[in-house]
Amino acid sequence: MTPQEKREAIEELIKSPGWGVLRQEMENSILQAAYQLSDGANMPVEEIHFRRGSMWAARKFTELPETLSAIINNDILMNAASSGQLKN
16 A cells, blocks of 8 residues: 555545544543542552553544554655655
């Protein structure tokens, strides 16, 4: 798959209704986990760290398409610049 094809696929994913539903569900789960942490339940420090790590990972997952899009766009620009296709 070429970088351009990858960019188009990621852009389609970002715009798709399915991704919107998945992202909203993930954000709701992150918020629910944050509420559970703030309820003051007596839990071990390890459990708190595990939940924080889970929320961080879920948040990174929701940002993944935008992050990949930026990386792919940068790669396309770097390839164009190194091949002399970009003009100042």
